[in-house]
Amino acid sequence: MRGYVVQRLGLAVVQVMVLSVLVFALTALLPGDAADVRFDESASPEQVATLRAELGLDRPAVERFFDWAGGVLTGDLGQSLVNRQPVSEIIGGSVGATLVLAVVTLAVVVPLAALLGALAGVFEGGRLDRSITSVTLVLTAIPDFVLALLLISVLSLQLGWLPATWVGATGDDLLASPELLVLPVLVLFLRTVCTLSRQVRAGTITSLHAGYVVQARRLGVPRRSLLLRHVLPNAAVPGVQELARVGDNLLGGVLVVEAIFAIPGFATALIDGVESRDVPVVQGLTLVLAVAALLVNLAADLVCNRLVPRTEVLR
Numbered sequence: 001m002r003g004y005v006v007q008r009l010g011l012a013v014v015q016v017m018v019l020s021v022l023v024f025a026l027t028a029l030l031p032g033d034a035a036d037v038r039f040d041e042s043a044s045p046e047q048v049a050t051l052r053a054e055l056g057l058d059r060p061a062v063e064r065f066f067d068w069a070g071g072v073l074t075g076d077l078g079q080s081l082v083n084r085q086p087v088s089e090i091i092g093g094s095v096g097a098t099l100v101l102a103v104v105t106l107a108v109v110v111p112l113a114a115l116l117g118a119l120a121g122v123f124e125g126g127r128l129d130r131s132i133t134s135v136t137l138v139l140t141a142i143p144d145f146v147l148a149l150l151l152i153s154v155l156s157l158q159l160g161w162l163p164a165t166w167v168g169a170t171g172d173d174l175l176a177s178p179e180l181l182v183l184p185v186l187v188l189f190l191r192t193v194c195t196l197s198r199q200v201r202a203g204t205i206t207s208l209h210a211g212y213v214v215q216a217r218r219l220g221v222p223r224r225s226l227l228l229r230h231v232l233p234n235a236a237v238p239g240v241q242e243l244a245r246v247g248d249n250l251l252g253g254v255l256v257v258e259a260i261f262a263i264p265g266f267a268t269a270l271i272d273g274v275e276s277r278d279v280p281v282v283q284g285l286t287l288v289l290a291v292a293a294l295l296v297n298l299a300a301d302l303v304c305n306r307l308v309p310r311t312e313v314l315r
Contacts, residue, residue, distance in 0.1 A: 147187050
């Protein structure tokens with residue numbers, strides 16, 4: 001187990017390094033830079049050149065990248081080219097809303113998705129299975145932005161039950177105004193619970209038809225014990241793997257949901273950084289998201305191995 005974890009962490013370091021290079025290169029290929037964005041068309045070339053020199057954008061791209069990478073190794077993510085604010089402070093200011101949104105969504109989704117998926121799998125082909133499968137298929141087919149706009153139109157604009165956006169709110173306001181969370185969490189919940197429950201259902205059906213389960217039934221193993229000790233742990237594996245992918249999206253702030261509800265999270269900060277060509281901010285946010293995604297996937301692999309040990313995978 002320890003060797004497997006070390007191996008995965010080593011691979012993760014290489015992946016983060018490659019991703020950092022790609023993000024820097026792709027950002028450099030965007031038309032214009034922070035100096036061009038800062039000024040309008042009336043600015044003289046001398047003004048743009050002066051600002052570019054002040055921001056250090058006149059240096060070779062390779063030199064700027066290695067300066068940034070050297071700072072990362074010491075915990076310094078650099079400063080914003082737009083407002084000279086440390087990137088770590090920008091990340092700290094945007095992480096609160098995204099984490100609250102992700103944690104609340106997962107806390108609601110995981111138990112309900114596991115329950116619905118297990119019930120659909122155990123009663124395969126029955127009325128309950130057909131009902132759950134039909135509803136999840138319909139919700140999966142609706143794009144996030146359409147679902148969000150429908151909920152805003154009905155629950156906010158027509159009924160007036162909930163606020164339509166987070167305009168004027170921050171992550172710190174959530175404890176005092178939890179109603180801000182209802183609509184975005186509902187959108188994420190309806191999409192996420194469908195994918196997770198379908199994975200758990202598939203895993204449950206596969207486990208129920210496995211040879212060892214059929215043999216255990218013949219030997220008279222109680223159905224409850226069989227489900228709790230053998231079927232459900234195996235059925236949870238595809239659900240945990242899907243949950244890791246869902247966690248990646250949630251940690252990224254779910255771009256569409258943040259944009260529609262004006263949530264001041266990671267995705268919003270990333271969009272602002274790209275629009276202003278603020279390379280240090282884009283790199284810092286991408287690096288944090290990449291590390292978080294790799295850790296989430298590593299945790300999912302370890303949980304799957306704990307549920308269904310496969311010693312040959314961990315050698």
